[in-house]
Amino acid sequence: MYQVGKNFVNTADQRIARKGKRLFVNAFETHEDIGTLAKLTSWILHNPQTNNVVLYFPQHFRVFPNTIAPLACMVDHLRNTGVKVTVHNEVPELNETCFDSPPLPSPENLSEMVRPSGIVWKYTNSSEVAALLDTVVEYLARKLVCEQGVLLALEWCMNEMLDNVFQHANVKAGYFMFQLQQERRRLSFCVADQGIGVLHSFAGSRYKPSSAVDAITLALQRGVTTNDECQGNGLWGASEIITLNHGQMTISSGGGAIFYNRQTGQIKNFDTVYVLDRDTPGTIIDVQLVASRPIDLLTAFHGDFDPVNLRIESMEDTQGFLVLPLKKASVGTGTRAAGRDMRLYIQNLIQSSEQPVLIDFAGVGMVSSSYADEFVGKLYKELAPELIGERLRFANLSPTVKLIITNAVAMRRGH
Ligand SMILES: Nc1ncnc2c1ncn2[C@@H]1O[C@H](COP(=O)(O)OP(=O)(O)O)[C@@H](O)[C@H]1O
Ligand SMILES: [Mg+2]
Incomplete structure (x- = not known):
């Protein structure tokens, strides 16, 4: 009532x-x-x-x-x-x-939000997309341990789908939202635009799809593009990633929709989806990936290309360490929550790369024992012992911080 x-x-x-x-x-x-x-x-x-x-x-x-x-x-x-x-x-x-x-991903909006998930972002240019995705991936790396390749695959898919709006939809803005389902260890995102839609995007091209579903099916094929400057890999690559990862994807555009669920093996087509505006029916794409299933991108792309992980590359120092400056990366060094974020971040780094990780404590004068326990104590307990010596180093520990951390590790190991 x-x-x-x-x-x-x-x-x-x-x-x-x-x-x-x-x-x-x-x-x-x-x-x-x-x-x-x-x-x-x-x-x-x-x-x-x-x-x-x-x-x-x-x-x-x-x-x-x-x-x-x-x-x-x-x-x-x-x-x-x-x-x-x-x-x-x-x-x-x-x-x-x-x-x-919906907010725009301006530096102020991105830093003011407690979390970037669960919010609709409106975006209008490529630099906004870059800033938004950077924040999203940095956030996810602190919140969920993902198997090898999952974060990079997700970033790749998001980038392709968000960018398609500028390349093909003939509109000024796209709308993006992502969500993390902790218990099911799933990552999902959706991109929506109110542009010309996939069927209209083929007008004037050499392809002649006969219906909205036909157009979406065509767009999913490798090498099919309506723009001379593009390569036609985006939707195809995303569907290959979903196949390997057992995820799911729905593309709805111009009155037709295709739903693909690799886990259940279902592919469903719909051809009578009602649209608000026939001239600009828009496109909605949603993707779900499973964090617990590794993705080898080179395999997903049939050995033809292997995207570089720029985020990881930018952390590399001249000796080949991935350097994590704790002062900058950690939201304080006092709480369990901040310690947990950093532990998951390191676990994800170790999953993403073969290189050793260097945690730089420069500028960190004090840590609480609960932070040390949640971060380093549990990290030592969870990582295989051979990984600890080989893959993890600490630098610039003050004597006090060193003592607290040594204690935390000893407590977790039961000494
Ligand atoms: N948001 C969109 N709006 C309209 N058409 C789209 C959209 N996204 C994709 N398409 C159509 O699907 C085709 C394939 O997309 P994609 O696989 O990303 O390859 P590319 O972007 O390299 O062309 C595009 O060329 C375009 O015709
Ligand atoms: Mg594309």
Whole structure:
């Protein structure tokens, strides 16, 4: 039951219901929900006297990137075309996504956010994409131990999908959201744009797809591109990565959608997805990778190319160590949470590279014993003993810090 002015309306039996120019969104978790919202919004706007849509979110539902990034994209598109969209939201989790006015990844916004996950980001140029993805990968490396190749594969896929919006969609902005599912050890992200869509992108090219699904299938093939400057590897490469990793991907564009789940072996096609605007039906791509399954990119790309890990390369010193300046990398050296972040970061570095890691304590005057335990104590316990000597070094430890760390390691080892 929801009060609108003096009246009460009950729409709880429907996922999304329309009453006049009001839409009651009770659940927004599936692709069908996106289509329903688009259809009901079009209904409202069919009336030439109406230029006004009111969205109510009266009850709790689960918030995922694959629906919330498209929601942000849709709302912004409506506003850009002169529609007044008013939002009444009672779902705190949805509020946290900032879908109603997604931030740009400016240095201030990126540093002010407590975490970059679970938020819709709007991006408008390549330098924003670079800053955003840098923050995302640095964040993930501190929050989840990923098997070899997973972080780099994820970064590669995100970069390709975000960049496709500039290359092919013929719009000024894309919308991006990612999420980390700790228990299931899954990483998911979604990119949405309100551009021309995959089918229209083939207009004037040598390919003649006959439907939206046909166009998406074509775009997924290796070497198929509509832009002379591109190579046609993005969507193909992402699908190869997903195959190796047992992940999943959905591409929805221009009324058609393809859903690919390697874990269950399912491939489903849909050809009647409702779109808000036929001229600019847009594209939504969502990807899920499994952190616990290693990905060898050279194998994924059939031995033809092996992307360089620039993030890891930039940490290398002249002696071949990967240097981690703790003063800069760690958010303080006092809490268990900060210690855990650094332990996961080191574990991910060791997974990502064969090179030894040097943890540089320069400028760190003091660490708490809980930080030392959570970071170094547990790291020593979790790493294979042969890796410790070979792969891990410490530098610039003050006598006090050295003592605290030695104690933490001894305690964990039960001495
Ligand atoms: N966001 C998008 N909007 C419209 N068309 C797209 C989008 N992303 C991909 N495409 C279409 O799919 C084709 C293949 O994309 P991709 O595999 O990334 O290769 P490339 O970007 O090198 O062309 C593109 O050439 C374009 O025609
Ligand atoms: Mg591409």
